[in-house]
Amino acid sequence: MSESSQSEGQRSRRVEDCRGDFEEVSRLIERSWAENTQQPLLYPADFLSSCFEYPGAGFSLAPSIYSGSTPLAFAAAFPRRVLVKGRELNVVIITFLTVAIELKKRGYGILLWSELVKRAQAAGFDGMVNYCADGESMNSMILGCCQMLQLPTVLAYTIPYWSRILQARMVENTEAEPSADVAERFLGLTGPIAKQTPLARLWSRKEAEWQCQRRFGSLVAESESGSRRGMLVGYIMPIANASRTKCLIVEDVLWGDLEPQERDRLAKVLLDRAASAGVQMAVVPRLGYADLAPFHTARFRPSQRVLHMYLTVWNGEPCTEALSSVYLDVF
Amino acid sequence: MSALTPTDVRMFLKDYLGRKLEADGRGAGEDLPEDCDLLLSGMIDSIGLLELVAAIQEFVGCEIDFEILDPEEMTIVGPLCRFVSEQVSKRG
Numbered sequence: 001m002s003e004s005s006q007s008e009g010q011r012s013r014r015v016e017d018c019r020g021d022f023e024e025v026s027r028l029i030e031r032s033w034a035e036n037t038q039q040p041l042l043y044p045a046d047f048l049s050s051c052f053e054y055p056g057a058g059f060s061l062a063p064s065i066y067s068g069s070t071p072l073a074f075a076a077a078f079p080r081r082v083l084v085k086g087r088e089l090n091v092v093i094i095t096f097l098t099v100a101i102e103l104k105k106r107g108y109g110i111l112l113w114s115e116l117v118k119r120a121q122a123a124g125f126d127g128m129v130n131y132c133a134d135g136e137s138m139n140s141m142i143l144g145c146c147q148m149l150q151l152p153t154v155l156a157y158t159i160p161y162w163s164r165i166l167q168a169r170m171v172e173n174t175e176a177e178p179s180a181d182v183a184e185r186f187l188g189l190t191g192p193i194a195k196q197t198p199l200a201r202l203w204s205r206k207e208a209e210w211q212c213q214r215r216f217g218s219l220v221a222e223s224e225s226g227s228r229r230g231m232l233v234g235y236i237m238p239i240a241n242a243s244r245t246k247c248l249i250v251e252d253v254l255w256g257d258l259e260p261q262e263r264d265r266l267a268k269v270l271l272d273r274a275a276s277a278g279v280q281m282a283v284v285p286r287l288g289y290a291d292l293a294p295f296h297t298a299r300f301r302p303s304q305r306v307l308h309m310y311l312t313v314w315n316g317e318p319c320t321e322a323l324s325s326v327y328l329d330v331f
Numbered sequence: 332m333s334a335l336t337p338t339d340v341r342m343f344l345k346d347y348l349g350r351k352l353e354a355d356g357r358g359a360g361e362d363l364p365e366d367c368d369l370l371l372s373g374m375i376d377s378i379g380l381l382e383l384v385a386a387i388q389e390f391v392g393c394e395i396d397f398e399i400l401d402p403e404e405m406t407i408v409g410p411l412c413r414f415v416s417e418q419v420s421k422r423g
Contacts, residue, residue, distance in 0.1 A: 039378045163377040241378060280381055299402040303377045
């Protein structure tokens with residue numbers, strides 16, 4: 001799959017697969033997203049590259065438009081296996097939808113997004129997830145776009161964030177790095193979440209290894225107290241500001257059966273480790289699947305960032321109502 | 332810097348935020364009440380808070396441990412100014 005027909009006025013541009021030119025794509029995203037109302041993250045080439053190393057990811061789900069060797073538009077979808085109200089679905093998360101500044105408002109964004117939907121459908125996926133930032137133009141367009149393609153879509157969850165700043169400091173004891181079988185423990189801790197959460201990510205061992213060990217900037221903190229065990233997993237990314245502030249995004253909040261004080265301590269271990277790595281900002285999306293009180297204790301407070309999660313299921317019975325909680329990565 | 336009063340810090344805040352808002356094309360705020368929450372009012376976001384902390388430290392000429400300030404008060408003008416003033420005074 002590499003080419004598709006173009007609408008009137010766009011014949012000179014053709015949609016093709018991403019060429020894996022992550023440095024160029026990274027620059028495109030940074031320049032384009034600099035116009036967003038909220039300070040975006042910076043997506044370095046290494047981060048983009050590691051996203052495509054996720055099991056099942058590939059360039060056929062990353063339609064792009066080029067002018068010569070320069071990418072002008074880019075979008076990507078990454079496969080996720082989720083359990084939605086007891087039903088296992090293979091979905092894609094659509095993300096990184098980017099159009100060069102000089103080509104904005106000419107329909108290229110919709111063109112690429114529609115192409116991505118078509119490709120995901122052709123590849124046999126059951127549905128998709130789109131995240132839209134509150135206040136950004138895509139948030140007001142997404143339901144209309146889905147309706148246009150007759151895709152049953154629901155605003156499944158609105159995601160507020162907590163954040164805190166971290167003062168750069170060296171921490172003497174950040175505790176040992178997780179050992180090699182961290183993925184096995186990760187799988188053990190994520191399993192119960194799927195039973196309690198209306199939409200929950202399911203993991204294969206290879207995916208867990210990617211999440212904990214191979215993903216760009218991955219950061220893991222674990223706690224073991226007798227038979228009790230918990231884990232926090234996140235990743236460190238630069239913010240697209242002048243000083244390239246390092247930001248920790250907490251993704252998997254897996255308290256397991258830890259006691260409250262042990263949870264507080266685990267959150268501190270994660271933050272200490274992040275601070276030692278030069279992180280100055282930490283954020284955690286409030287997805288409702290895990291107790292976030294330890295993060296409140298760790299000085300996290302509501303930030304102004306809000307994302308909306310739109311869930312589309314085109315294969316079988318669609319999801320028609322908002323969910324009370326979700327466990328899924330948020331881009 | 333010694334004998335830095337909360338009013339001095341507030342003057343700095345007002346000047347700093349005024350410049351920041353103007354640079355963002357939002358126009359400088361005219362007032363900065365004691366109970367103004369900089370985050371909730373939208374004057375700054377999380378990154379803005381980080382930049383503000385750095386700017387305050389540059390202004391007072393020393394590092395300040397904001398970890399000992401109640402996080403609920405960190406973004407509120409009055410408590411923030413008093414805290415910075417106290418911390419600088421303690422250093423003599």
